[in-house]
Amino acid sequence: MKIERLYEADPYIREFDARVMACEQVKDQYRILLDRTAFFPEGGGQPGDRGMIGEALIKDTHEKDGMIWHYGDRMLNVGSEVHGKIDWDFRFSNMQNHAGEHIVSGLIHGKYGYDNVGFHMGSEAVTLDINGELTKEQVKEIEKEANGAIEANIPIQVFIPEKRVLEQMEYRSKKELDGDVRIVEISGYDRCACCGTHPLRTGEIRLIKILSVQNYKGGVRIAMLAGNRALEDYMDKHESVVDISHLLSSKTGEITGAVERLLKEIGDLKYTMVQMKREIMEKKAEAQEITGKAVCVEENEFKGNELREYANMLSERAEKVLAVSGGTDSQRRYVLIDKRGGAKTLGQEIQKLFGGKGGGSPQMIQGTMSGNFEEIKGWFEQHA
Known part of the structure:
Protein backbone atom coordinates (compact mmCIF):
# COMPACT_ATOMS: atom_id res chain seq x y z
CA MET A 1 0.00 0.00 0.00
CA LYS A 2 1.41 3.40 -0.99
CA ILE A 3 0.50 6.30 1.28
CA GLU A 4 -0.09 9.67 -0.40
CA ARG A 5 2.15 12.11 1.45
CA LEU A 6 0.39 15.42 1.08
CA TYR A 7 3.02 17.33 3.10
CA GLU A 8 5.65 16.58 0.44
CA ALA A 9 3.67 18.23 -2.33
CA ASP A 10 2.52 21.12 -0.14
CA PRO A 11 4.16 21.68 3.27
CA TYR A 12 1.54 24.40 3.97
CA ILE A 13 -1.46 22.08 3.80
CA ARG A 14 -3.31 22.21 7.12
CA GLU A 15 -6.51 20.22 6.55
CA PHE A 16 -7.39 17.22 4.39
CA ASP A 17 -9.82 14.35 3.93
CA ALA A 18 -8.79 10.69 3.99
CA ARG A 19 -9.99 7.13 4.53
CA VAL A 20 -9.10 5.06 7.59
CA MET A 21 -7.21 1.97 6.43
CA ALA A 22 -6.38 0.53 9.87
CA CYS A 23 -6.79 1.35 13.56
CA GLU A 24 -5.06 -0.68 16.25
CA GLN A 25 -4.86 -0.29 20.01
CA VAL A 26 -1.30 0.01 21.32
CA LYS A 27 -1.25 0.12 25.14
CA ASP A 28 -3.27 3.20 26.14
CA GLN A 29 -3.54 4.75 22.66
CA TYR A 30 -4.57 3.90 19.11
CA ARG A 31 -2.45 3.99 15.97
CA ILE A 32 -4.31 5.06 12.87
CA LEU A 33 -3.34 4.42 9.25
CA LEU A 34 -4.80 6.62 6.47
CA ASP A 35 -4.62 6.30 2.71
CA ARG A 36 -3.34 9.90 2.51
CA THR A 37 -2.03 12.30 5.12
CA ALA A 38 -0.68 15.80 5.71
CA PHE A 39 0.89 14.68 9.01
CA PHE A 40 4.68 14.56 8.85
CA PRO A 41 6.09 11.43 10.56
CA GLU A 42 9.07 11.86 12.87
CA GLY A 43 12.30 11.73 10.89
CA GLY A 44 15.56 13.49 10.16
CA GLY A 45 15.57 15.09 13.61
CA GLN A 46 12.13 16.67 13.09
CA PRO A 47 9.29 15.64 15.44
CA GLY A 48 6.15 13.99 14.12
CA ASP A 49 3.09 16.18 13.61
CA ARG A 50 0.16 16.34 15.98
CA GLY A 51 -3.42 17.58 15.58
CA MET A 52 -6.86 16.01 15.00
CA ILE A 53 -8.18 13.20 12.80
CA GLY A 54 -11.94 13.09 13.10
CA GLU A 55 -12.60 13.10 16.84
CA ALA A 56 -9.20 11.59 17.66
CA LEU A 57 -6.55 13.81 19.23
CA ILE A 58 -3.24 12.94 17.54
CA LYS A 59 -0.23 13.31 19.84
CA ASP A 60 2.50 11.97 17.55
CA THR A 61 3.15 10.53 14.07
CA HIS A 62 5.69 7.85 13.09
CA GLU A 63 6.64 5.88 10.00
CA LYS A 64 7.30 2.14 10.07
CA ASP A 65 7.98 0.00 7.01
CA GLY A 66 6.60 2.69 4.72
CA MET A 67 3.38 3.06 6.70
CA ILE A 68 2.58 6.38 8.44
CA TRP A 69 0.94 5.78 11.81
CA HIS A 70 -0.91 8.53 13.67
CA TYR A 71 -1.08 7.95 17.44
CA GLY A 72 -4.43 9.10 18.83
CA ASP A 73 -6.61 8.88 21.90
CA ARG A 74 -9.54 6.94 20.44
CA MET A 75 -10.62 4.27 17.96
CA LEU A 76 -11.67 5.23 14.43
CA ASN A 77 -13.76 2.92 12.26
CA VAL A 78 -11.81 1.26 9.46
CA GLY A 79 -13.16 2.34 6.08
CA SER A 80 -14.65 5.58 7.40
CA GLU A 81 -14.01 8.96 5.78
CA VAL A 82 -12.34 11.40 8.18
CA HIS A 83 -11.21 15.00 8.18
CA GLY A 84 -7.67 15.69 9.37
CA LYS A 85 -6.28 18.93 10.75
CA ILE A 86 -2.66 19.37 11.79
CA ASP A 87 -1.46 21.58 14.64
CA TRP A 88 -0.22 24.32 12.33
CA ASP A 89 1.65 26.38 14.95
CA PHE A 90 3.65 23.30 15.94
CA ARG A 91 4.30 22.30 12.31
CA PHE A 92 5.33 25.77 11.12
CA SER A 93 7.66 26.18 14.11
CA ASN A 94 9.33 22.91 13.12
CA MET A 95 9.58 24.11 9.51
CA GLN A 96 11.28 27.33 10.65
CA ASN A 97 13.71 25.52 12.95
CA HIS A 98 14.53 22.84 10.38
CA ALA A 99 15.30 25.44 7.72
CA GLY A 100 17.34 27.44 10.24
CA GLU A 101 19.39 24.33 10.98
CA HIS A 102 20.06 23.89 7.26
CA ILE A 103 21.47 27.40 7.01
CA VAL A 104 23.67 27.10 10.11
CA SER A 105 24.95 23.61 9.24
CA GLY A 106 25.52 24.61 5.63
CA LEU A 107 27.53 27.68 6.61
CA ILE A 108 29.69 25.67 9.02
CA HIS A 109 30.29 23.01 6.37
CA GLY A 110 31.15 25.60 3.73
CA LYS A 111 33.48 27.70 5.89
CA TYR A 112 35.19 24.99 7.97
CA GLY A 113 34.44 21.66 6.28
CA TYR A 114 32.75 20.21 9.38
CA ASP A 115 29.65 18.02 9.22
CA ASN A 116 26.49 18.02 11.27
CA VAL A 117 26.52 14.48 12.68
CA GLY A 118 23.55 14.89 15.01
CA PHE A 119 20.38 16.96 14.91
CA HIS A 120 17.45 17.03 17.32
CA MET A 121 14.50 19.37 17.82
CA GLY A 122 13.84 19.32 21.54
CA SER A 123 11.28 21.07 23.72
CA GLU A 124 13.90 23.56 24.95
CA ALA A 125 16.11 24.01 21.90
CA VAL A 126 17.33 22.59 18.61
CA THR A 127 20.72 20.91 18.98
CA LEU A 128 23.38 20.40 16.30
CA ASN A 153 14.69 36.00 1.51
CA ILE A 154 16.17 33.24 -0.66
CA PRO A 155 13.88 30.53 -2.13
CA ILE A 156 14.10 27.14 -0.40
CA GLN A 157 13.95 24.60 -3.22
CA VAL A 158 12.97 20.95 -2.77
CA PHE A 159 13.50 18.45 -5.58
CA ILE A 160 14.41 14.84 -6.40
CA PRO A 161 17.17 14.81 -9.04
CA GLU A 162 17.71 12.02 -11.53
CA LYS A 163 20.29 9.47 -10.48
CA ARG A 164 22.93 10.62 -13.00
CA VAL A 165 22.48 14.24 -11.87
CA LEU A 166 22.65 13.22 -8.22
CA GLU A 167 25.91 11.36 -8.79
CA GLN A 168 27.55 14.60 -9.96
CA MET A 169 25.99 16.73 -7.25
CA GLU A 170 27.65 17.82 -3.99
CA TYR A 171 25.27 17.71 -1.03
CA ARG A 172 25.32 17.07 2.70
CA SER A 173 24.03 13.75 4.02
CA LYS A 174 24.52 11.96 7.34
CA LYS A 175 24.32 8.51 5.71
CA GLU A 176 24.45 6.63 2.42
CA LEU A 177 21.10 6.81 0.63
CA TYR A 189 24.12 28.43 1.86
CA THR A 197 9.25 20.16 5.85
CA HIS A 198 10.49 23.71 5.26
CA PRO A 199 9.13 27.16 4.37
CA LEU A 200 9.23 28.32 0.77
CA ARG A 201 11.63 31.19 1.44
CA THR A 202 14.24 31.99 4.09
CA GLY A 203 12.44 35.20 5.09
CA GLU A 204 9.74 33.09 6.74
CA ASN A 215 32.54 20.93 23.61
CA TYR A 216 31.07 17.55 22.72
CA LYS A 217 32.78 14.33 21.57
CA GLY A 218 35.72 16.02 19.90
CA GLY A 219 33.53 18.68 18.31
CA VAL A 220 30.85 21.04 19.55
CA ARG A 221 27.16 20.87 20.39
CA ILE A 222 25.28 23.99 19.32
CA ALA A 223 21.91 24.84 20.83
CA MET A 224 19.82 27.18 18.71
CA LEU A 225 16.30 28.36 17.99
CA ALA A 226 14.71 29.83 14.90
CA GLY A 227 11.48 31.54 13.96
CA ASN A 228 8.68 32.11 16.44
CA VAL A 241 16.86 41.10 32.07
CA VAL A 242 14.57 44.08 32.71
CA ASP A 243 13.36 42.56 36.00
CA ILE A 244 16.94 41.88 37.10
CA SER A 245 18.01 45.40 36.17
CA HIS A 246 15.25 46.79 38.39
CA LEU A 247 16.29 44.57 41.29
CA LEU A 248 19.92 45.66 40.90
CA SER A 249 19.06 49.31 40.17
CA SER A 250 21.22 49.08 37.07
CA LYS A 251 20.70 49.74 33.38
CA THR A 252 20.00 46.61 31.32
CA GLY A 253 23.38 46.91 29.60
CA GLU A 254 25.20 47.06 32.93
CA ILE A 255 23.69 44.14 34.82
CA THR A 256 26.69 41.83 34.27
CA GLY A 257 28.96 44.21 36.17
CA ALA A 258 26.28 44.72 38.83
CA VAL A 259 25.93 40.95 39.33
CA GLU A 260 29.72 40.55 39.56
CA ARG A 261 29.86 43.24 42.26
CA LEU A 262 26.98 41.60 44.11
CA LYS A 270 30.30 34.63 53.57
CA TYR A 271 33.98 34.85 54.50
CA THR A 272 33.15 37.21 57.36
CA MET A 273 30.39 34.91 58.57
CA VAL A 274 32.72 31.89 58.51
CA GLN A 275 35.27 33.78 60.59
CA MET A 276 32.60 34.91 63.04
CA LYS A 277 31.15 31.40 63.25
CA ARG A 278 34.60 30.02 64.01
CA GLU A 279 35.11 32.55 66.80
CA ILE A 280 31.73 31.60 68.28
CA MET A 281 32.65 27.93 67.97
CA GLU A 282 35.97 28.46 69.76
CA LYS A 283 34.37 30.40 72.60
CA LYS A 284 31.62 27.83 72.95
CA ALA A 285 34.16 24.98 73.02
CA GLU A 286 36.18 26.82 75.68
CA ALA A 287 33.04 27.38 77.77
CA GLN A 288 31.83 23.78 77.49
CA GLU A 289 32.08 22.06 80.87
CA ILE A 290 34.08 18.82 80.68
CA THR A 291 34.34 17.02 83.99
CA GLY A 292 35.87 13.72 82.84
CA LYS A 293 37.55 12.21 79.81
CA ALA A 294 34.37 12.21 77.72
CA VAL A 295 31.74 14.74 76.73
CA CYS A 296 28.43 14.48 74.83
CA VAL A 297 26.82 17.65 73.50
CA GLU A 298 23.73 18.55 71.51
CA GLU A 299 24.33 21.40 69.07
CA ASN A 300 21.60 23.28 67.20
CA GLU A 301 23.60 26.08 65.58
CA PHE A 302 26.31 24.28 63.64
CA LYS A 303 25.49 22.84 60.24
CA GLY A 304 27.34 20.60 57.76
CA ASN A 305 31.05 20.28 58.52
CA GLU A 306 30.74 22.76 61.40
CA LEU A 307 29.59 19.98 63.73
CA ARG A 308 32.79 18.01 62.99
CA GLU A 309 34.92 21.13 63.46
CA TYR A 310 33.27 21.78 66.83
CA ALA A 311 33.82 18.16 67.89
CA ASN A 312 37.52 18.50 66.99
CA MET A 313 37.78 21.59 69.20
CA LEU A 314 36.21 19.70 72.10
CA SER A 315 38.59 16.78 71.55
CA GLU A 316 41.49 19.05 72.50
CA ARG A 317 40.20 18.78 76.08
CA ALA A 318 38.54 15.35 76.06
CA GLU A 319 39.56 11.88 74.89
CA LYS A 320 36.08 11.00 73.66
CA VAL A 321 33.53 13.34 72.12
CA LEU A 322 30.02 12.72 70.80
CA ALA A 323 28.54 15.79 69.13
CA VAL A 324 24.90 15.38 68.09
CA SER A 325 22.84 17.79 66.02
CA GLY A 326 19.57 19.12 67.28
CA GLY A 327 16.25 18.57 65.58
CA THR A 328 13.76 15.73 65.62
CA ASP A 329 14.52 12.54 67.48
CA SER A 330 14.05 10.57 64.25
CA GLN A 331 16.98 12.10 62.37
CA ARG A 332 20.17 13.51 63.87
CA ARG A 333 23.69 13.95 62.55
CA TYR A 334 26.53 12.92 64.82
CA VAL A 335 30.32 13.05 65.05
CA LEU A 336 32.10 10.61 67.35
CA ILE A 337 35.79 11.05 68.25
CA ASP A 338 37.91 8.63 70.26
CA LYS A 339 41.58 9.57 70.36
CA ARG A 340 42.41 6.08 71.67
CA GLY A 341 41.03 4.47 68.48
CA GLY A 342 37.74 3.02 69.70
CA ALA A 343 35.39 5.10 67.57
CA LYS A 344 34.32 2.20 65.35
CA THR A 345 33.49 0.00 68.32
CA LEU A 346 31.31 2.70 69.85
CA GLY A 347 29.84 3.34 66.41
CA GLN A 348 28.67 -0.26 66.17
CA GLU A 349 26.79 0.19 69.43
CA ILE A 350 25.22 3.39 68.10
CA GLN A 351 23.99 1.50 65.05
CA LYS A 352 22.40 -1.18 67.23
CA LEU A 353 20.80 1.07 69.83
CA PHE A 354 19.95 4.24 67.92
CA GLY A 355 19.55 3.16 64.30
CA GLY A 356 22.86 4.74 63.46
CA LYS A 357 24.53 4.86 60.06
CA GLY A 358 27.95 6.11 59.12
CA GLY A 359 31.62 5.35 58.94
CA GLY A 360 35.11 6.72 59.24
CA SER A 361 38.35 5.82 60.99
CA PRO A 362 39.16 4.28 64.39
CA GLN A 363 39.68 7.82 65.66
CA MET A 364 36.53 9.43 64.21
CA ILE A 365 33.24 8.36 62.63
CA GLN A 366 30.24 10.41 61.54
CA GLY A 367 26.79 9.70 60.23
CA THR A 368 23.14 9.79 61.32
CA MET A 369 21.25 8.40 64.28
CA SER A 370 17.87 8.68 65.97
CA GLY A 371 16.73 8.91 69.57
CA ASN A 372 16.16 11.25 72.48
CA PHE A 373 19.29 13.24 73.32
CA GLU A 374 19.12 12.55 77.05
CA GLU A 375 19.01 8.81 76.34
CA ILE A 376 21.94 9.13 73.92
CA LYS A 377 23.92 11.20 76.42
CA GLY A 378 23.18 8.76 79.27
CA TRP A 379 24.36 5.79 77.22
CA PHE A 380 27.53 7.57 76.06
CA GLU A 381 28.57 8.73 79.53
CA GLN A 382 28.05 5.20 80.82
CA HIS A 383 30.06 3.45 78.06
CA ALA A 384 32.67 6.03 77.04
Missing part, protein backbone atom coordinates in the same frame (compact mmCIF):
# COMPACT_ATOMS: atom_id res chain seq x y z
CA ASP A 129 26.37 18.13 16.86
CA ILE A 130 29.30 19.30 14.75
CA ASN A 131 32.34 17.03 14.25
CA GLY A 132 34.90 19.81 14.61
CA GLU A 133 35.84 22.48 17.11
CA LEU A 134 34.50 26.01 16.77
CA THR A 135 35.17 29.04 18.91
CA LYS A 136 32.34 31.14 20.29
CA GLU A 137 33.54 33.97 18.05
CA GLN A 138 33.29 31.74 14.96
CA VAL A 139 29.80 30.62 15.91
CA LYS A 140 28.79 34.24 16.48
CA GLU A 141 29.91 35.04 12.94
CA ILE A 142 27.96 32.04 11.63
CA GLU A 143 24.85 33.37 13.38
CA LYS A 144 25.33 36.79 11.78
CA GLU A 145 25.66 35.28 8.30
CA ALA A 146 22.68 32.98 8.90
CA ASN A 147 20.46 35.94 9.67
CA GLY A 148 21.81 37.56 6.52
CA ALA A 149 20.32 34.64 4.61
CA ILE A 150 16.95 35.39 6.20
CA GLU A 151 17.20 39.03 5.20
CA ALA A 152 17.99 38.00 1.61
CA ASP A 178 19.47 4.42 -1.85
CA GLY A 179 16.70 5.14 -4.32
CA ASP A 180 15.24 8.59 -4.81
CA VAL A 181 17.03 11.25 -2.78
CA ARG A 182 15.10 14.36 -1.78
CA ILE A 183 17.31 17.44 -1.89
CA VAL A 184 16.67 20.71 -0.04
CA GLU A 185 18.67 23.62 -1.42
CA ILE A 186 19.16 27.17 -0.17
CA SER A 187 21.29 28.74 -2.87
CA GLY A 188 24.62 29.99 -1.57
CA ASP A 190 23.23 24.75 1.80
CA ARG A 191 22.32 21.71 -0.25
CA CYS A 192 21.28 18.71 1.83
CA ALA A 193 19.43 15.40 1.57
CA CYS A 194 16.39 15.85 3.81
CA CYS A 195 12.93 14.38 4.33
CA GLY A 196 11.57 17.23 6.46
CA ILE A 205 12.32 31.83 9.25
CA ARG A 206 12.31 35.36 10.71
CA LEU A 207 15.22 34.92 13.14
CA ILE A 208 18.05 32.51 14.01
CA LYS A 209 19.57 32.66 17.49
CA ILE A 210 22.48 30.59 18.80
CA LEU A 211 21.82 29.87 22.49
CA SER A 212 25.00 28.05 23.51
CA VAL A 213 28.12 26.23 22.29
CA GLN A 214 29.83 23.50 24.28
CA ARG A 229 10.40 30.07 19.13
CA ALA A 230 13.53 32.23 18.87
CA LEU A 231 11.44 35.39 19.13
CA GLU A 232 9.52 34.06 22.15
CA ASP A 233 12.79 33.04 23.79
CA TYR A 234 14.19 36.54 23.23
CA MET A 235 11.06 38.18 24.67
CA ASP A 236 11.14 35.97 27.79
CA LYS A 237 14.83 36.59 28.38
CA HIS A 238 14.50 40.32 27.78
CA GLU A 239 11.73 40.46 30.36
CA SER A 240 14.01 38.66 32.82
CA LEU A 263 28.66 38.19 43.99
CA LYS A 264 31.85 39.71 45.38
CA GLU A 265 29.89 41.33 48.21
CA ILE A 266 28.19 38.01 48.96
CA GLY A 267 31.57 36.24 48.92
CA ASP A 268 33.03 38.78 51.33
CA LEU A 269 30.03 38.42 53.64
